[in-house]
Amino acid sequence: MSTAEPISKAISRSIGRSISGPAATSTQGWVWTALLIAAIAMPWLFYNYTTHRHSGFVVSMLSQMGMMSILALSYNMLLGQAGLFSLCHATFFGIGGYATIHFLNLAGAGSLPLPLELIPVLSGLSGFGLAIVFGYMATKQRATAFAMITLGIGELMTTAALMFHHFFGGEGGVNSNRMIGHSLFGFKYGPAIQVYYLIVGWTVISALLMLYLTRTPLGRMANASRDNFERVQFVGYDPRMVRFLQFVLSGFFAGIGGGLYAITYEIVTFDALAALRQAGSPVDLLTADQQNVLAQLTEEEVAVLNSVKERLDAVSDVEVEGQSSTIKIA
Numbered sequence: 622m623s624t625a626e627p628i629s630k631a632i633s634r635s636i637g638r639s640i641s642g643p644a645a646t647s648t649q650g651w652v653w654t655a656l657l658i659a660a661i662a663m664p665w666l667f668y669n670y671t672t673h674r675h676s677g678f679v680v681s682m683l684s685q686m687g688m689m690s691i692l693a694l695s696y697n698m699l700l701g702q703a704g705l706f707s708l709c710h711a712t713f714f715g716i717g718g719y720a721t722i723h724f725l726n727l728a729g730a731g732s733l734p735l736p737l738e739l740i741p742v743l744s745g746l747s748g749f750g751l752a753i754v755f756g757y758m759a760t761k762q763r764a765t766a767f768a769m770i771t772l773g774i775g776e777l778m779t780t781a782a783l784m785f786h787h788f789f790g791g792e793g794g795v796n797s798n799r800m801i802g803h804s805l806f807g808f809k810y811g812p813a814i815q816v817y818y819l820i821v822g823w824t825v826i827s828a829l830l831m832l833y834l835t836r837t838p839l840g841r842m843a844n845a846s847r848d849n850f851e852r853v854q855f856v857g858y859d860p861r862m863v864r865f866l867q868f869v870l871s872g873f874f875a876g877i878g879g880g881l882y883a884i885t886y887e888i889v890t891f892d893a894l895a896a897l898r899q900a901g902s903p904v905d906l907l908t909a910d911q912q913n914v915l916a917q918l919t920e921e922e923v924a925v926l927n928s929v930k931e932r933l934d935a936v937s938d939v940e941v942e943g944q945s946s947t948i949k950i951a
Contacts, residue, residue, distance in 0.1 A: 660687075660821050664814055680813045681885075687820035688881040691827045695874035698831060702840060703867040704847030706768045709755070709775035713748035713872040715782075717879025718889040719789060720747035725797035725883070736803045737810055741823050741880040748876020749869055756868035760861055763850065767864075782891050794890025797883070810884075820881050827874050834870065843867050 663683055667676040692714050699705040721744045727733035728740070735743070759770045782789045789795070799810050808815050834840050842863045846853045850860040883889050 657821075657825060660824075661818070664817060675812075675814050677813065680817050684813070684817045684820050684881075684885050687817070687824045688878045688885070690824055691878035691881070692875055694828060694831050695871045695878065698834070698843075698867055698871040698874070702835065702847065703843040703864055705760075705763070705864060705868065707759075707771045707868075708768055709759075709771040709778070710871070710875060712755075712775055712778045713752055713875035714879040714882070715778070715889070716751050717744040717748045717876030718883040719795065719879075720744060720876075721880040721883035722795045722797045722887075722889050723788070725799060725801060725887075728801040728803060729798055734803065736805045737799060737801055737808075737884070738805045738819065738822075740884065741877045744880020744883070745873040745877040748879065749873040751876075752869040752872025756865050756872070760864040760868050763860075763864065790890070792891050794888055796888040799884050799887055813885075816885050820885070823877060823881060827877055831874060839863065839866055 660683070664675050664680055667679040668674075669676070692710075695713075696707070696710050699707045699710065721740060724733060724735075724740055724743050725737075728735055728737075755771075755774050759767055759774065762770060783791060799816070802809075804810065810816055810819070842853055842858050846858075846860045846863045853860045853863065879889075
């Protein structure tokens with residue numbers, strides 16, 4: 622077989638890639654544009670033109686989808702891009718939320734002259750700073766050792782959330798008011814629909830930035846470190862530094878997601894709603910204001926609610942749902 626045939630095949634493959642590359646990029650751009658248009662239009666598909674009100678459940682669900690998308694994409698920077706199985710990634714989401722509550726309180730008091738649209742930047746920097754502290758220790762290891770270190774970090778932060786009441790607020794958490802009176806576009810952000818579009822904007826910005834990172838030398842080396850970290854060393858890069866940079870940048874984006882959560886619900890707690898969800902109560906069907914009321918319940922009050930629900934379920938063939946049953950105590 623002559624060498625001309627393999628060479629001709631290589632040339633044809635390179636030409637095919639050069640032709641299909643722009644076409645694939647164009648197709649991907651159209652897909653992202655269609656998704657953005659759908660995200661903008663979706664709340665209006667459930668708009669009640671009789672009462673002139675948006676569906677609170679739909680807006681709340683779409684808002685959660687946006688902030689959780691940022692969290693998922695930031696975790697993909699670790700597990701998908703760098704091959705790091707982190708068990709403390711929610712820590713940066715949470716610290717971004719807690720910090721945002723304090724930023725909102727400062728902004729509302731006039732001590733922080735920053736518009737609400739830029740508060741998520743500070744939220745991201747909060748996650749970024751905590752990721753630097755923990756990432757310096759955790760990224761010295763990889764694989765199982767890295768996972769166990771991050772598990773310990775997660776447990777450490779869980780304990781700290783109950784100990785340091787001044788910052789975390791204990792089980793009751795901390796709350797704020799997102800209507801701080803500062804906006805780049807003149808919005809008050811009282812209606813949930815305005816907050817939703819803020820989340821859409823930051824979701825798009827975060828997704829584009831994370832997409833850009835995958836095309837940088839850092840992103841390429843993260844993929845290489847995931848596949849074979851020894852080869853990364855052979856070409857002159859430090860795999861530990863690559864892991865560290867991916868870790869802190871993912872913490873930045875997770876902090877943005879946590880900040881949007883705090884802006885949406887105006888309260889961040891130790892997650893008093895978790896026990897209600899585990900008991901089968903349809904907490905996610907409630908509006909943001911109703912969830913705020915439940916989030917401020919003490920551990921004893923949650924236990925009472927769950928006990929009452931279990932008793933009602935025991936004497937009924939149909940499972941009792943919290944939104945369709947009201948208990949009045951004389």
